[in-house]
Amino acid sequence: MFFSLNSAYAAIDTYEFKDAEKQARFHDLVAELRCPKCQNQNLADSNSAIAQDLRQKIYEMLESERSNPEIVDYMVARYGDFVLYEPRFNSQNAILWLGPFVLLIAGLLVVIFLVRQRGKDDSAKENTLELDAKQQKRLQKVLNKDKK
Amino acid sequence: MPRLLLFIPLALFGVLILFLWKGLSLDPRELPSALIDKSFPAFKVESLLQPERKLTMADVIGKPVLVNVWATWCPSCRQEHDQLLRIAQENKIAIIGLNYKDNRAAATQWLSELGNPYQLNIYDESGMLGLDLGVYGAPETYLLDAQGIIRHRHVGVITEQTWQELQTIMQSWGAN
Numbered sequence: 399m400f401f402s403l404n405s406a407y408a409a410i411d412t413y414e415f416k417d418a419e420k421q422a423r424f425h426d427l428v429a430e431l432r433c434p435k436c437q438n439q440n441l442a443d444s445n446s447a448i449a450q451d452l453r454q455k456i457y458e459m460l461e462s463e464r465s466n467p468e469i470v471d472y473m474v475a476r477y478g479d480f481v482l483y484e485p486r487f488n489s490q491n492a493i494l495w496l497g498p499f500v501l502l503i504a505g506l507l508v509v510i511f512l513v514r515q516r517g518k519d520d521s522a523k524e525n526t527l528e529l530d531a532k533q534q535k536r537l538q539k540v541l542n543k544d545k546k
Numbered sequence: 547m548p549r550l551l552l553f554i555p556l557a558l559f560g561v562l563i564l565f566l567w568k569g570l571s572l573d574p575r576e577l578p579s580a581l582i583d584k585s586f587p588a589f590k591v592e593s594l595l596q597p598e599r600k601l602t603m604a605d606v607i608g609k610p611v612l613v614n615v616w617a618t619w620c621p622s623c624r625q626e627h628d629q630l631l632r633i634a635q636e637n638k639i640a641i642i643g644l645n646y647k648d649n650r651a652a653a654t655q656w657l658s659e660l661g662n663p664y665q666l667n668i669y670d671e672s673g674m675l676g677l678d679l680g681v682y683g684a685p686e687t688y689l690l691d692a693q694g695i696i697r698h699r700h701v702g703v704i705t706e707q708t709w710q711e712l713q714t715i716m717q718s719w720g721a722n
Contacts, residue, residue, distance in 0.1 A: 478580035
């Protein structure tokens with residue numbers, strides 16, 4: 399981790415920004431955009447030719463006063479949603495965003511159903527345990543007999 | 547009925563296995579192009595062999611073409627070169643080269659040594675046309691229809707099998 403950060407900053411340092419705000423945005427952008435070639439690295443970490451080109455492009459776009467969403471849209475238009483480390487919600491990945499909530503609700507419904515079912519069973523059992531007056535009398539008789 | 551419910555975990559396990567099995571045969575490097583069914587990006591770039599000539603969209607549209615991204619620094623490009631020569635010989639589709647981030651002298655020498663399957667070669671020294679096209683490495687090949695719309699992208703070496711697949715796609719246009 400330490401080394402990868404180091405190399406990332408070495409690569410970034412070749413770009414000189416006039417104001418610190420742009421430099422901060424540059425750091426954010428190269429961290430959240432993914433290198434299309436090396437796949438498990440962001441643009442900051444990668445030294446592949448394409449990552450260098452894309453860093454150069456981001457630098458140029460920042461210097462020409464383009465906003466962050468514009469730059470991200472530019473990359474997505476060319477390389478697809480793949481380049482985003484923070485994926486957007488769309489029809490293709492909706493199941494991944496919503497799936498857990500659907501499962502959670504389904505699980506809750508099952509739990510509620512089971513608890514209710516069990517509650518019914520318990521009250522049914524209590525009913526059968528209740529004795530009427532005649533049975534109570536007999537029970538007392540039996541218990542008293544035992545004491546003697 | 548409760549007995550059947552006991553099989554639910556097994557069924558879920560089966561589904562999981564299917565997904566994992568499918569995952570084994572997927573190539574994570576094969577990304578869909580973001581430009582499928584979109585127009586080839588507009589450009590105005592020098593020709594490789596005629597530096598004074600500027601190539602533009604007008605040189606690409608009019609008939610279906612293969613745009614092959616290549617460079618002399620790319621070993622797989624040498625590997626697919628013979629296949630490109632065969633495709634050129636069959637004369638079913640024109641191949642346009644996109645010489646990507648390369649050196650003009652080396653590229654010219656490569657073509658004279660190995661043969662030139664390309665009708666035209668775009669000399670994209672800065673790689674900016676490649677960037678507009680979403681290229682992330684060579685070789686890559688794009689199939690364009692007569693209107694210059696990108697219909698298919700192939701990442702990696704073109705083999706005889708790839709060529710058959712490309713021809714199938716082209717035939718499906720003829721049917722429409």
